[in-house]
Amino acid sequence: MNLHAIRAIYRFEMARTGRTLMQSIASPVLSTSLYFIVFGAAIGSRMGAVDGVDYGAFIIPGLIMLTLLTESISNASFGIYLPKWSGTIYELLSAPVSWIEVVVGYVGAAASKSVILGLLILITARFFVAYEIAHPLWMIGFLVLTAATFSLFGFIIGIWADGFEKLQVIPLMIVTPLTFLGGSFYSISMLPPFWQKVALINPVVYLVNGFRWSFYGVSDVNAALSFSMTLAFLVVCLGVVWWIFRTGYRLRQ
Amino acid sequence: MDPIITITNLDKTYKSGFSALRNINLEIRRGEIFALLGPNGAGKTTLISTICGIVNPTAGRVLADGHDIVRDYRASRSKIGLVPQELHTDAFETVWATLNFSRGLFGKPSDPALLERILRDLSLWDKRDAKIMTLSGGMKRRVMIAKALSHEPSILFLDEPTAGVDVELRRDMWAMVRGLRERGVTIILTTHYIEEAEEMADRIGVISKGEIILVEEKTRLMRQLGKKQLTLQLQSPLAAIPPELAGEPLELSADGNELVYTFDTQSERTGIAGLLRRLAEHGIDFKDLHSSESSLEDIFVSLVSTRA
Numbered sequence: 001m002n003l004h005a006i007r008a009i010y011r012f013e014m015a016r017t018g019r020t021l022m023q024s025i026a027s028p029v030l031s032t033s034l035y036f037i038v039f040g041a042a043i044g045s046r047m048g049a050v051d052g053v054d055y056g057a058f059i060i061p062g063l064i065m066l067t068l069l070t071e072s073i074s075n076a077s078f079g080i081y082l083p084k085w086s087g088t089i090y091e092l093l094s095a096p097v098s099w100i101e102v103v104v105g106y107v108g109a110a111a112s113k114s115v116i117l118g119l120l121i122l123i124t125a126r127f128f129v130a131y132e133i134a135h136p137l138w139m140i141g142f143l144v145l146t147a148a149t150f151s152l153f154g155f156i157i158g159i160w161a162d163g164f165e166k167l168q169v170i171p172l173m174i175v176t177p178l179t180f181l182g183g184s185f186y187s188i189s190m191l192p193p194f195w196q197k198v199a200l201i202n203p204v205v206y207l208v209n210g211f212r213w214s215f216y217g218v219s220d221v222n223a224a225l226s227f228s229m230t231l232a233f234l235v236v237c238l239g240v241v242w243w244i245f246r247t248g249y250r251l252r253q
Numbered sequence: 254m255d256p257i258i259t260i261t262n263l264d265k266t267y268k269s270g271f272s273a274l275r276n277i278n279l280e281i282r283r284g285e286i287f288a289l290l291g292p293n294g295a296g297k298t299t300l301i302s303t304i305c306g307i308v309n310p311t312a313g314r315v316l317a318d319g320h321d322i323v324r325d326y327r328a329s330r331s332k333i334g335l336v337p338q339e340l341h342t343d344a345f346e347t348v349w350a351t352l353n354f355s356r357g358l359f360g361k362p363s364d365p366a367l368l369e370r371i372l373r374d375l376s377l378w379d380k381r382d383a384k385i386m387t388l389s390g391g392m393k394r395r396v397m398i399a400k401a402l403s404h405e406p407s408i409l410f411l412d413e414p415t416a417g418v419d420v421e422l423r424r425d426m427w428a429m430v431r432g433l434r435e436r437g438v439t440i441i442l443t444t445h446y447i448e449e450a451e452e453m454a455d456r457i458g459v460i461s462k463g464e465i466i467l468v469e470e471k472t473r474l475m476r477q478l479g480k481k482q483l484t485l486q487l488q489s490p491l492a493a494i495p496p497e498l499a500g501e502p503l504e505l506s507a508d509g510n511e512l513v514y515t516f517d518t519q520s521e522r523t524g525i526a527g528l529l530r531r532l533a534e535h536g537i538d539f540k541d542l543h544s545s546e547s548s549l550e551d552i553f554v555s556l557v558s559t560r561a
């Protein structure tokens with residue numbers, strides 16, 4: 001294990017985050033505040049409780065998930081795309097590092113940043129609504145697992161992308177719609193029966209509901225199923241990354 | 254001499270189907286400076302990139318310090334430093350941060366004293382806290398050299414290290430490369446400046462269209478292929494070469510002040526002693542003389558063009 005390399009990559013990536021601290025942190029905090037003002041305070045006051053949870057509190061897990069998914073993907077994809085684009089990847093490719101070290105460094109840094117953002121949103125939310133966390137350990141577990149999984153997914157996108165537009169396309173066209181349709185702002189039991197069935201195909205439903213369960217103990221789906229599905233996706237992503245480094249796909253000519 | 258790099262039957266065909274390296278067999282000796290010459294697109298960068306792990310070989314085998322570059326990449330790559338042809342730097346990083354990153358990436362614990370020495374050697378110490386994007390092109394190239402040296406490689410690849418570098422800096426770089434060799438580092442460099450190879454290299458390889466067409470000691474190469482010329486500066490100008498000397502390979506300069514004698518360094522006897530004696534017999538006096546060898550450039554141009 002080349003621990004020095006993992007540390008070097010991790011620190012490099014965290015330093016990059018540090019340089020763009022304002023936009024990295026300010027924008028999610030700002031947008032979350034806006035969501036709370038609009039959905040929590042303005043609209044939420046006219047809405048009844050969902051599954052016995054006050055609407056303002058109900059949307060917190062969904063909001064955090066929304067940020068976690070988009071930020072994890074964009075951070076990790078940008079982190080590996082940038083050296084590919086600037087050419088500095090030559091150093092990574094010529095270094096005595098295995099794919100595991102590269103992934104732990106890059107994905108670890110992206111996931112760390114997402115977790116920090118998630119916690120920041122949690123703190124910000126406290127200024128707007130009171131909430132409790134029923135299963136704090138599970139909450140952290142979901143937070144970290146989701147951040148890691150989607151950072152890994154973003155890492156794959158970053159390697160696959162051969163232009164800045166492609167970096168945007170998957171988050172924009174797939175992840176954002178799935179998150180909005182995934183019950184971030186409503187319980188899928190509020191949908192007509194047919195659409196409830198359709199919603200269950202959406203993986204984000206499981207993420208949001210598992211996470212919400214860790215807060216309020218209520219969920220549209222089984223929390224254990226949520227956790228295992230996320231874990232399964234993580235394993236699939238790991239397999240893809242292993243294949244990428246074995247074949248040199250879009251990395252080595 | 255035991256080889257530090259052994260390349261056996263190496264082929265590289267790019268995905269486009271282009272065959273960039275064909276059956277390369279080459280040994281680099283431990284501690285030498287090896288200059289790889291060849292026209293644009295000959296495959297120099299491809300060869301270096303393959304050894305360093307940036308390009309996947311299609312066939313063949315490379316050992317770096319005894320380690321297979323594919324199977325045992327960790328061991329082989331930790332021995333190798335690379336300064337690529339293109340300037341690729343992290344624009345927003347400081348010089349100091351990027352050096353620390355490189356050292357860590359290659360698995361070495363941090364060593365500020367060593368990095369300081371490298372930066373001082375490359376006249377970059379004053380710039381250690383500067384963002385790389387604020388440096389000039391020549392400085393950026395030195396940063397890349399510093400990065401490659403930061404993990405104390407025993408093999409250093411310099412892909413056109415002096416492209417776009419001013420004369421003074423080029424001299425400094427030559428001195429630095431010699432210094433590295435004295436410390437036991439093996440250096441493989443590519444260049445389009447033949448005088449650079451002539452000045453620096455112990456051995457020279459010529460690659461053309463993906464094939465190694467020549468590998469030779471520099472001195473022997475120049476001796477084998479080179480002609481030497483002896484130029485005599487005459488005391489008083491001659492109108493013509495005396496008829497008694499007509500059989501000799503002599504040429505008179507236009508102003509009649511110089512007599513040029515061309516001889517083959519290969520032949521047993523150069524005939525210089527005899528020539529000088531006969532000149533004296535004919536009362537031709539000279540005030541100065543110097544000899545010169547035909548340059549590698551002449552050799553190189555003739556080699557590549559006969560192959561074309």
Ligand SMILES: Nc1ncnc2c1ncn2[C@@H]1O[C@H](COP(=O)(O)OP(=O)(O)OP(=O)(O)O)[C@@H](O)[C@H]1O
Nearest residue numbers: 253267269271273292293294295296297298299300
């Ligand atoms: N990624 C690639 N895909 C396809 N062909 C490539 C690729 N990289 C290089 N080549 C081709 O391989 C050949 C050798 O290129 P290479 O860069 O090794 O040449 P070189 O000797 O370093 O030239 P130069 O002196 O210009 O740097 C060229 O014809 C080039 O077009």
Ligand SMILES: [Mg+2]
Nearest residue numbers: 297298299338
């Ligand atoms: Mg080249």
